[in-house]
Every structure is written in C-alpha cells, then in structure tokens.
Amino acid sequence: MKKVIMGNHALSYGAMLSRAQVIPAYPITPQTQVVELLSEMCASKTLDAKFIKVESEHSAMASCISASAAGARTFTATSAQGLALMHEMLHWASGGRHPVVLGNINRAMAPGWSIWTDQNDSLSERDTGWMQFYCSSNQEVLDSVIQAYKVGEALMIPAMVILDAFALSHTYEVVEIPEQDKVDAFLPPFKPEIRLTPDDPHAFGGLTGPEHYFELRYKLQKDMEKAPALIEGTGLEFERLFGRRLGLVDEYKCGDADLLFVSSGTAGYTANVAVDLLRDEGIKAGNLRMRVVRPFPFETVRRILGKAKKAAVVDRNISYGHHGIFYQEVKSALYGVKKAPPVFGYITGLGGRDITPDTFKEIAAHALAKDGPDEEIVWIGVKR
Amino acid sequence: MKEKKAKRIVYRSEREMPLMVISVGSQTHNLTGAWRNIRPEIDLEKCLKCGICWKFCPEPAIEIVDERPVVDYDYCKGCGICAEECPAKCIVMAEERK
Numbered sequence: 001m002k003k004v005i006m007g008n009h010a011l012s013y014g015a016m017l018s019r020a021q022v023i024p025a026y027p028i029t030p031q032t033q034v035v036e037l038l039s040e041m042c043a044s045k046t047l048d049a050k051f052i053k054v055e056s057e058h059s060a061m062a063s064c065i066s067a068s069a070a071g072a073r074t075f076t077a078t079s080a081q082g083l084a085l086m087h088e089m090l091h092w093a094s095g096g097r098h099p100v101v102l103g104n105i106n107r108a109m110a111p112g113w114s115i116w117t118d119q120n121d122s123l124s125e126r127d128t129g130w131m132q133f134y135c136s137s138n139q140e141v142l143d144s145v146i147q148a149y150k151v152g153e154a155l156m157i158p159a160m161v162i163l164d165a166f167a168l169s170h171t172y173e174v175v176e177i178p179e180q181d182k183v184d185a186f187l188p189p190f191k192p193e194i195r196l197t198p199d200d201p202h203a204f205g206g207l208t209g210p211e212h213y214f215e216l217r218y219k220l221q222k223d224m225e226k227a228p229a230l231i232e233g234t235g236l237e238f239e240r241l242f243g244r245r246l247g248l249v250d251e252y253k254c255g256d257a258d259l260l261f262v263s264s265g266t267a268g269y270t271a272n273v274a275v276d277l278l279r280d281e282g283i284k285a286g287n288l289r290m291r292v293v294r295p296f297p298f299e300t301v302r303r304i305l306g307k308a309k310k311a312a313v314v315d316r317n318i319s320y321g322h323h324g325i326f327y328q329e330v331k332s333a334l335y336g337v338k339k340a341p342p343v344f345g346y347i348t349g350l351g352g353r354d355i356t357p358d359t360f361k362e363i364a365a366h367a368l369a370k371d372g373p374d375e376e377i378v379w380i381g382v383k384r
Numbered sequence: 385m386k387e388k389k390a391k392r393i394v395y396r397s398e399r400e401m402p403l404m405v406i407s408v409g410s411q412t413h414n415l416t417g418a419w420r421n422i423r424p425e426i427d428l429e430k431c432l433k434c435g436i437c438w439k440f441c442p443e444p445a446i447e448i449v450d451e452r453p454v455v456d457y458d459y460c461k462g463c464g465i466c467a468e469e470c471p472a473k474c475i476v477m478a479e480e481r482k
Contacts, residue, residue, distance in 0.1 A: 097404045212395060212408060
C-alpha cells in the first residue's frame, strides 16, 4: 500500500511494522510526530506495545535498555539536545549489548538555538558503539528501521536511523508501506540468548575489573566488524522481498566519474540531481552517498574511491580544530591505497542552510580547477 | 547471617565470556566495608525491633536475626542512614579503628 507520509511518520510506521514492544519517548522538535503517531497507534491497539511517557531523553534510553534487557524489542526517537542528554545511556546500550533502535532527527546543536538540520548531533555520538544509518528519503527511513532491527538483533548492537530535520522529517513523500506478513517473514521476533528474567536471576552491567572489561570491548568491535557484510546481506534479502536495495552506500554514476561527490542524508539525493546537471554540461560527475557511517564501510569506500580521479567530500558537520568528519573518515580509509585520488573537503549547510544543486556545482568548479586540495577546509556558502 | 557466595568468576579468554557483563561475582567479592570511616554500633538493649534500620539501609548491609538487626561489616559503607532513622536512637556512629 502506498501512502503520502512525512519522514517522521515513516519512522513510526517502521517501528510499528517491526512490532516494537516498548516505546519510551520524550518529545522534542523536530521529532515530535514520530512519537505522537506511535502513541496513537498504542492507544488504538494498532500496535501492541507499551508506550512510556518519560521525564527526559536520559530516562527514555534507560527505559529502552531495561526493556531490551528483559527481551523486548524497543524503539525511541529524539533529536539534537535530546540525543546529547542520552549520551551516557547510549554507551550503556551498546556496552550492555542491547539492540535498541533509535530514530534521530538531525538538528543543529545550540547555541544559537536551532531546530534546523545538520549532522553534528549524531556525529557527536559516532564513537558510542552504535550503528548509524543516514537516510535520504522517507522510504529509506521506514525500510532502515526494519533493517536496523534485523542487523542489530543479530549482532546485539544498537542502531540509529538518522534523517534531516524538515528536509525529511516534515516533508511528505510517497512511501510504500510493506505488508505486515512480509515484514514478519524478514524480521522474526526478538529472542536474546541472555535476558533479565525472575526464573534465572542475574546482575547485569555490574562492576567489571581490568581482567574482563578489555575483552568485552574487543567483542563489541569484533561484532561491529561483522556488520558491513550483514548489512549488505540483509539489504539483498530485503530487495528480494520488497524490491528495494539497502546497502552500505548508494552509488550514482560512479563508474566513469572524473569527479566523485561523497555525500550523505538529503544532500546525498541533491547530489544526484547535481550529477545529472553537470553531466548535461559535459562534466563526468558521480555521487557516492554514505548510507552507513558506523560501521564505516572501509572496503566499499576503497573500492569505489580507489578508481575515482578526484573526490569531493561534502560535510554538513564539523569537528572544530580538525575538519569535516566524513572528510577525515574518507581520507583515513584511503590511507595506503595506491593511486588514491586527491580528496577535497567542503563544509556547507550548517544549521539548516540549504544545500542545493548549485552548492554542488560550486564545489565541482572548485575541485576541477585544482590538482589537489591546498587548504584543509573549503567553506561553501559562508557570507564573508 | 546468610552464607556469602564470594565466588569470583575469572574468564581465561574472551571466547568463554558472554557478550555482556552478567553476574561476574564482583559485587560479592568486592568487600565495600573497607571504604568505611565510621561504623554503626547498635545498642540492642534499647532496640524496638521496628526494622526501620533494615528498611532504610541502602546497601543492604543490615539483616534481621532473631528479630534484631545485625550489621554486615563486610559491606556496610558507614553512611549513617540507620543511625539517622532509628526512632529509639540506639545506633551510634563510632569512629572506625583499623
């Protein structure tokens, strides 16, 4: 069934079809509609889940963790300041191996108080041990929630499904709502091997000395290393059932490109439009949209960028005192790769400043005019 | 007193370990009573057997034996809540001598 829905509701439908069982949530602009619809679904029994109104995002994640430890499939959603307040509990979810799925609406961090999109909120949580899926359409948002549970529960690692404020969260698009029985066939019920139960009581997350902690973190990394293949595998399985591929990256005309954009989120879709416009002008451009950032798809990035002549990484985020976060990661992936292309780093669109096809054309003009990057950061669109 | 299961679990390799920290025995093995600077001393003559100290002890390090409170000094951190809450004022916090 096709429906015209906003990105936030795509998250709600994703959680509903995944049969989330416990949904603790605290509202925050621009996430509110996600949990509004879920609470309506719970009230009308469309979704058989426990909806918990909590007093903060910290409590929302704490409730998700405990419910997940008890063996329930859990979902919550937040944005920016709310995600930052969850920070401590994000570590607890991944370290405790609770495969919670969290929808995060990318919103710029205050101050100045902003409700518009950029990626610094979720990228500040890059190292918490969560998988991160960045989406470029409402369909991808819905599909990613289902895939996030599938991969997360197989590895016992939590996952964030991330979408841009307003550009997706409040934008209505046609979305194919998958049939419940097909989703059930793809995503079996959550049955963790170890869970909290009165029949076999255990203490979870207790004091862990130097003789054990190191190994637990080793295991988390080893399982995270299994995630790229599992994401590709479940993405193919998803395609067989639903006709839509969910991979680590989205390649658009990369094969013969002289200039390859590396992009993410909704800007990753705008980049495709810019690629076509540039090709009309005789410039062979391509676009590699990063869908998954944790685990970082090293092999895929090396394979695709290793063949490119030039790469332009477009960051809607910044690591102050360094440079764009995707730029750092792409460059580190290419370390030691023979014939790696020159990689340019661009920062644009912070705090919800529009990223348009013209933004990408400006980036292309800059990158094509130079043999290699001669400055660490090129700012696109700053008024100066 | 309850028998203490101070069995300490030490895994030799990551392959033996569960994914998450469960029941590694650290709570029983780690005798937090060593942190104590002041110790509760109960005058059982004045004790009303009300059980309030047992109820309030956050550790919990007070058990009721034959209707009267007994402090488990292996785990009592000396917070003093029992002395504060005791309606008969029969618990005093004395300086710890080690």
